[in-house]
Amino acid sequence: MKKKKDINLLIINILVLIIIVYSLNLPLNVYNILLHNYQERLSSIYGFCEKESYGFMKKINEKYGTKYNIESFNFDNYPSSSSAFFYKIDRTFNKNQIIILNYNSLNLNQKQYFEKNFINYKILENYKNKCLFLEKKK
Amino acid sequence: MKEIFFIFYQVFFTFILFLFPFHFIKEKFSFLKIYNFFDLICLNIIIQFTLYLILSFFIPNISFLINLIGILSLILLSVNFSKIKLMIKNNHLPLWLIIVFLILVLCNFFYIASYFRLQWDGVAHWFWKVQSFYQGGNLNNFQNLPYPFYPHLGTFLWANFWNLSIVDYEYFGRFYYSYIYLASIFSILYPIKSKYLIIIISVASYLIFDGFLLGGYQEFLIFFFITFSARLFYLLKCHNLFINNFLIFFLLTLNLLIWTKQEGIFYAFILSLVYFICFKTKLIKNFILLFSLLLFAFLYFYLNTFFKNSGFFHEPITNHFEKLRDFNSFLDSFIYISFHLIKALISRPIIILSFLFYYFLKNLKKESYFKLDFYILFFILNFLIIYAIFFHTRYELTSMVPQVLGRLLLQTSGFYLVIFVPFFNYFQKNEK
Numbered sequence: 001m002k003k004k005k006d007i008n009l010l011i012i013n014i015l016v017l018i019i020i021v022y023s024l025n026l027p028l029n030v031y032n033i034l035l036h037n038y039q040e041r042l043s044s045i046y047g048f049c050e051k052e053s054y055g056f057m058k059k060i061n062e063k064y065g066t067k068y069n070i071e072s073f074n075f076d077n078y079p080s081s082s083s084a085f086f087y088k089i090d091r092t093f094n095k096n097q098i099i100i101l102n103y104n105s106l107n108l109n110q111k112q113y114f115e116k117n118f119i120n121y122k123i124l125e126n127y128k129n130k131c132l133f134l135e136k137k138k
Numbered sequence: 139m140k141e142i143f144f145i146f147y148q149v150f151f152t153f154i155l156f157l158f159p160f161h162f163i164k165e166k167f168s169f170l171k172i173y174n175f176f177d178l179i180c181l182n183i184i185i186q187f188t189l190y191l192i193l194s195f196f197i198p199n200i201s202f203l204i205n206l207i208g209i210l211s212l213i214l215l216s217v218n219f220s221k222i223k224l225m226i227k228n229n230h231l232p233l234w235l236i237i238v239f240l241i242l243v244l245c246n247f248f249y250i251a252s253y254f255r256l257q258w259d260g261v262a263h264w265f266w267k268v269q270s271f272y273q274g275g276n277l278n279n280f281q282n283l284p285y286p287f288y289p290h291l292g293t294f295l296w297a298n299f300w301n302l303s304i305v306d307y308e309y310f311g312r313f314y315y316s317y318i319y320l321a322s323i324f325s326i327l328y329p330i331k332s333k334y335l336i337i338i339i340s341v342a343s344y345l346i347f348d349g350f351l352l353g354g355y356q357e358f359l360i361f362f363f364i365t366f367s368a369r370l371f372y373l374l375k376c377h378n379l380f381i382n383n384f385l386i387f388f389l390l391t392l393n394l395l396i397w398t399k400q401e402g403i404f405y406a407f408i409l410s411l412v413y414f415i416c417f418k419t420k421l422i423k424n425f426i427l428l429f430s431l432l433l434f435a436f437l438y439f440y441l442n443t444f445f446k447n448s449g450f451f452h453e454p455i456t457n458h459f460e461k462l463r464d465f466n467s468f469l470d471s472f473i474y475i476s477f478h479l480i481k482a483l484i485s486r487p488i489i490i491l492s493f494l495f496y497y498f499l500k501n502l503k504k505e506s507y508f509k510l511d512f513y514i515l516f517f518i519l520n521f522l523i524i525y526a527i528f529f530h531t532r533y534e535l536t537s538m539v540p541q542v543l544g545r546l547l548l549q550t551s552g553f554y555l556v557i558f559v560p561f562f563n564y565f566q567k568n569e570k
Contacts, residue, residue: 009333012337017238017241017336017340020242020245020341020344021241023344024242024344025252026244026245026248026249028252029248029249029251029252029253030248030252032253033141033142033145033248033251033252034139034142038141038305045254046255078261079258079261079262080262081262081284084261084265084266084269085265087266088273089269089270089273089274089275089279090273
C-alpha cells in the first residue's frame with residue numbers, strides 16, 4: 001500500500017515538473033537554438049533597421065567607427081541610444097557624427113524634431129529613409 | 139549544437155563553482171551543521187561575491203580567479219565523492235532536490251540563451267558598465283558612461299561570467315542571475331517537511347520566474363540577497379545560539395545589497411530595522427550591526443566618489459515633495475499608486491499567497507493578528523518604501539509606476555516565501 005502511494009507521489013511530482021518545464025518553454029528554446037545560430041537570433045531580436053537596429057548600427061560601426069564611438073538616437077519606443085552594443089573604452093565619442101534609427105518622416109513630431117536638431121548634418125548612409133548615418137556639415 | 143553543449147557545461151560549471159568553500163568544510167565546523175545544502179550554496183555565493191566585490195576596485199578581469207575556484211572545487215568534489223555518495227545513500231531527498239534544481243536552472247539558462255534580448259534598463263544603463271569591465275576598464279572609466287553613480291556589483295559579475303564563457307556570447311554573463319535566485323528559493327523552502335516539497339518548490343520557482351527581468355536587470359540579485367536574509371531570520375528565530383555567525387553572514391549580505399542597486403541601501407536599513415525590532419539580542423550585537431551598517435553606507439559613498447567621481451542618487455534625496463503638498467494631488471497619486479499596486483500584486487501572486495498562508499496559519503494557531511513579527515514588519519516597511527519612492531519622485535507617475543512597481547515587488551517577493559515553511563509544516567505535524 002505504501003509502495004503504491006510512493007509511486008503515485010512520484011508520478012505526480014514528475015507530471016508537475018514536466019508541466020513547469022513545458023511552461024518555461026524548454027523544448028521550444030532548445031529547438032530555437034538548434035535551428036537558428038547566434039547571429040541569426042541576434043538579427044531577429046534586435047532587428048536591422050527596426051527595434052534597437054543592431055544590424056544597421058553594426059554596419060555603420062564596421063565602416064566608420066574604427067577611430068571613434070558613434071552616438072545614436074532612436075526615434076521609436078526603445079532606449080534613445082543603442083551605442084552600448086558597440087562601445088569601445090579606448091575610443092572617445094565623435095560629436096560630429098550620429099546614427100538615426102527608426103525615423104519616420106511622415107510623423108510630424110519626429111519630422112519637426114529632426115529638422116530642428118539635425119538640419120546642419122549631411123547624410124552619409126541612408127537605409128530606406130528610416131535609418132540614417134549623419135555627419136555635421138563643415 | 140555547440141551552443142547547447144556550452145550551456146550544459148555552464149550549468150555544470152556554475153553548480154561546481156558555488157559548492158566552494160562551505161560544502162567541503164561542513165564536517166569540520168559545527169556551526170555549519172544547521173545549514174541545508176542550498177543554504178550552503180547561498181553562503182558560498184555570499185562569500186565569493188564579497189571577494190569579487192573587493193577585487194572589483196582593483197582588477198577589472200577576475201575570470202581567471204573564478205576559473206581557478208571552479209577547478210579547485212571540482213578537485214575537492216572528486217576527493218570527497220565517497221562521502222557525498224554515502225550521504226545520498228542515507229537520504230534521497232537532497233539528490234531529488236538537486237536534480238529538480240538543475241532542471242529548473244537549465245530551463246532558465248535555455249530561456250536566456252534563446253531569447254537573450256537586453257531590455258530597456260539593460261541597454262540604457264547596465265550594458266555600458268558591462269562593456270567597460272569586459273574590455274578591461276576599471277571603475278574610473280565609469281565617468282565616461284551614462285549613469286556612473288549606479289552600483290557596479292551586478293555588472294562586474296556579468297562581465298566576468300561573460301569573459302568566462304568559451305563561446306564568448308554576452309548572454310552567458312547573465313546566467314548567474316537565474317542560478318542565484320533559484321538557489322535562494324530552494325534554500326528558504328527546503329525546511330518544509332511535506333511529501334509535496336518538490337511540487338511546492340517548483341511551483342514557487344515558476345511563479346517567481348520573470349524572463350523580462352533576466353534581460354539585463356539587477357532585480358534578481360536584490361531578490362537573492364533579500365530572500366537569503368529572510369532565511370537567516372528564520373534560522374535565527376529557530377536557533378538562538380546561531381546569533382554569532384548570523385551577524386557575520388547578515389552583514390555580508392547587507393553590504394552586497396548596498397552595492398547592487400541604488401535602492402539596496404534602503405533595503406539594507408529596512409532589514410536591519412526588522413532585526414532590531416523583532417529579535418531581542420544583546421545590546422553589543424545591535425551596536426555592532428548598526429556601526430557596521432553605517433560604515434558600509436559610508437564606504438559606499440566614499441569609494442564611489444573616489445573611484446567614479448559620482449556616488450549619489452539619480453534623484454536628489456530632498457526635493458519639494460510636490461505630491462504631498464496639495465491634498466488633491468496627494469489623493470490622486472495615492473489612488474493611482476494603490477491601483478497599480480493591486481494590479482502588480484495580482485500579476486505576481488507569491489505575495490498574496492504568502493499573506494493568505496500567514497493569516498490562515500494565525501487563525502489555525504489562534505494567535506493574535508496584530509502581533510508584530512519579522513514577516514509582517516518587513517511587509518509594512520516594504521510597502522511604505524514603495525509609496526515613499528513614488529511620492530518622492532519628480533517624474534510623472536504615469537511614466538514610472540506601471541514600469542517600476544512590478545519590479546519593486548518582485549525583488550522583495552522572496553522574503554515572503556519564509557511563511558510557507560511554518561504553514562506547510564503545521565499541516566504535516568497535524569497529519570501525523
